[in-house]
Structure formats: structure tokens, C-alpha cells
Amino acid sequence: MNQNKKLRVDARGAFCPGPLMELMRAAKDAEPGTEIELLTNDAGSRKDVPLWAEKMGHKYLGEQLEGNVYTLTVQIGGN
Amino acid sequence: MTKNVVIIGGGTAGCMIANLLARGLKTEINQRTVQITVVSDQEIHIYQPGFLYIPFHLKQPEELIRPMDQVINTHVHVILDRATQIDTHKQNVHLEKGESLPYDYLILATGSHPKVEEIPGLQEGGHMFYTMESALRLRDAMDHFHGGKVVVAVGLPHKCPIAPLEFTMMLEDWARQQGFRKQTEITYAYPLAGPYGTASVAEWAEKEFNNRNIHIETFFMIDHVNPEENVIVSVDGRKLSYDLLVVIPPHQGANVVRESKLGDKEAWLPTHRHHLRLDGQENIFVIGDATNLPISKAGSTAHFEAEILSHNLINLLHGKKGEKPYNGKVFCFIETGLNQATYISFDYENPPKPVPPSKWVHFAKSGYNEMHWVNVKGIL
Structure with a gap:
């Protein structure tokens, strides 16, 4: 497991179809253990990303808000 | 020089x-x-x-x-x-x-460019409308469709993100006009948490779909199509059976x-x-x-x-x-049936907010389709 690898996905302004798609694309090629930080200004991501992480067997590590931009962090699971 | x-x-x-x-x-x-x-x-x-x-x-x-x-x-x-x-x-x-x-x-x-080969069995078992050839093939299939199970399944990313929603709502309206809506079950299978990736559009689309009795299958990531059994299968093993399958393959x-x-x-x-x-x-x-x-x-x-x-x-x-x-x-018209449409407009800072559909927006979209030939010349 590579616990230290981190990726940042800048999905600010990703309204069509949305930030979760950008996260999915990054997650597809990420090694297990990788922490992906998703930058988004779509508040709906706060609901979708934890749901998606649970569904996919990833770990949702939480959110931070700076200005109007949320940073949502997901750790890729081993599935 | x-x-x-x-x-x-x-x-x-x-x-x-x-x-x-x-x-x-x-x-x-x-x-x-x-x-x-x-x-x-x-x-x-x-x-x-x-x-x-x-x-x-x-x-x-x-x-x-x-x-x-x-x-x-x-x-x-x-x-x-x-x-x-x-x-x-x-x-x-x-x-x-x-x-x-x-x-x-x-x-x-x-x-x-749509990557049909990314979804095994799609070429044999399903349809799409993202190329001229495939759209004509789907037209032939719809000419011979008289009710049954329709599945619209979406892979990401793809061009014109709103088009699968449009197609589904137009299809629902079309089935009604053709007189076999009651015999037609429509499922919209999308890989995200709702029928769209942005909260405002997803909420709007979910409401429209519920009103029209269109079933939404969320987190449906397409794995393959089984043409012998007429089923489309997700990565997590869910199967959706179909009489007519329309897939939007992921693009590259x-x-x-x-x-x-x-x-x-x-x-x-x-x-x-x-x-x-x-x-x-x-x-x-x-x-x-x-x-x-x-x-x-x-x-x-x-x-x-x-x-x-x-x-x-x-x-x-x-x-x-x-x-x-x-x-x-970005500005996108959205057909919500054969005679009504809405639109969304957004940028990096401002999310889209769909307005109630109307026939006037549909006319505007119809006009815009014709305007393309002027638009593409860089005149407008």
C-alpha cells in the first residue's frame, strides 16, 4: 500500500457533468492508498462524493472549506 | 516572413x-x-x-x-x-x-471520439446516436420498436453531457405520441449519484424523470453488454434487461x-x-x-x-x-420532450440553474440549430 501518494484534482467550475466525474477519472488509475483531494465549488459534491466513496469501497477522509471552494479528500481502497 | x-x-x-x-x-x-x-x-x-x-x-x-x-x-x-x-x-x-x-x-x-470498443458487446447488442451511422441505425431500430424495456446507459466522459437526458425525455414523449408509452418501461442508468453530476441539474432531472415514470439506476458503471441475453451489466454485477438499448460510450x-x-x-x-x-x-x-x-x-x-x-x-x-x-x-439548450425545452448557462464560478421548460425555448433551440451555419462562419 502506498499511503503517501497524493493527487489533487482541480474540478472548480466542473458543472457539466460535474466534479464527481473528474474524481472518478483520477480514481480509475490511482494506486490503492492514494489520497485524492478534489477541489470543487459545487456544494452538491459534499453529498455525492462520500456516497460514491462508500459505494466504491474507498474511504472518505473529510472536507475543508476555503472561500467558496471545498477540498474533499478520498483515500482509494484496495478493491 | x-x-x-x-x-x-x-x-x-x-x-x-x-x-x-x-x-x-x-x-x-x-x-x-x-x-x-x-x-x-x-x-x-x-x-x-x-x-x-x-x-x-x-x-x-x-x-x-x-x-x-x-x-x-x-x-x-x-x-x-x-x-x-x-x-x-x-x-x-x-x-x-x-x-x-x-x-x-x-x-x-x-x-x-466515442470508444465503442471500450464496452464489449455494445456493437452487437446496443445502439447509440453519437455518430451519423449509429444514429441512423438507431432510427431503424426505433422504427421497429412497439413498446418494451428501454435502457439508456451512460459512460463518462462524453461530448454534450446533457444529450442523454434530452434523448431520454424525447423518447418518453415519442413513446406517448406513438401510443405505446404504457407498454414501455424506461430506465436511465448513470454512473454518478443521480441522473447528472451537478446538484442543480440532477435535482431538476430527477424531478422530471419521476414525473414521467422514468426509472433512474444510479452508480451504474457499464462493464459489458450481453447481446444473447439482452442485458447490460454494471461493474458491480447489476443486470438490466432490455428490448432496446441506447448507450453513450465513454469518449477519448x-x-x-x-x-x-x-x-x-x-x-x-x-x-x-x-x-x-x-x-x-x-x-x-x-x-x-x-x-x-x-x-x-x-x-x-x-x-x-x-x-x-x-x-x-x-x-x-x-x-x-x-x-x-x-x-x-457554456450555454446549453435542453430538449425536455418533442415540443418543449429549457436551457442552462454557467461558467467556472456560477453553477447552472435550469428554468421551467417551455415551447418557446424549444423554438429557440430549433432556430439555433439552423443558425449554426452562420455561427460557424464566425459572423455572430
């Missing part, structure tokens, strides 16, 4: 930027200090948003096609060939027929991007979100579907990007400063 501006791609983005540049640089082109060249592997320009209407017999193929020489400004040099390799060190583009084109400025408008960037090692794994080009430069390249720009920007791969995106990029490039060629930033502006 002539400055060579080479544009790869003859779709909406490529034609629009070529025409805007030709209008803005007419004097320089006549004085032979600037040459604008478009490389396209097709003799025709296709209005791709029109594919949506083909399965319903609402548009005929000939309405969506014009020869390139009717679309492109006469001051633009057009080469009908396929770009095979881009050499950023030598600053030239290799073409399939053997020619090598030098450039001072290169614009990549190489588009996005162009082969020339992959072969030139300029893009990411899916051949999207890493692009600056405001200046539209290819990362690490001062004199290469990207517009339209080919970028890796987290915005719609859609004609309107190409339109707004082309306005900004043409302004900036004309300034650059005139030796002037002043670069306008692209702000992520």
Missing part, C-alpha cells in the same frame, strides 16, 4: 476559430504575412448536435452536412488529410499522405494526440483553463472537446473559447499585448 497558423480539426471548434482568425487577419493574409491552414480528415463539416434528432425522424442527414468549402472562409487554406504526428520541437505536423506542415502557432481542435481524445504523446491516458490535452495554452507550450493552443478542462465538451464551449482565443491570437500576431481570459462560459 509568413507566420503559419495551423489548425488541426474541421469540427465546430476548428472551423469557427479558422473563420474568426481569417476575418480578423484578412489584411495580413492578403499581404501573405499570415497563413491560416486547417487540416481536416473529412471533406464535410457535420453539425453533430443534430444527431439527437435523427432517431426521431426530426432531422435528415443532409440537413446536418455541408461541404468544407461552404463552411470555411475562402482566405483559409484547407488541407484534406489526417494529421498523424505533431513534433513540438521541430514545430511541424506530419500528415498521412506524407506532407509535413511547419507552424508558428498550432491550434488543436482534434475533438472527442484523438489518435494524433495519443501518437504524439501530448495528452493524458485518455488522450485529453492538458490545457490552461483561462489562456487555453497546451501546458508547457507557448505557441500551442487547445479548444473544443480536445481539452482536459472540467467543462462541457459541447459546441457552445467551442464557440465561447474560439471568441477568446481568436481575439488573443490576433493581438499576438499584431504584436500587441492584452490577453482575455476564458471564464468557462
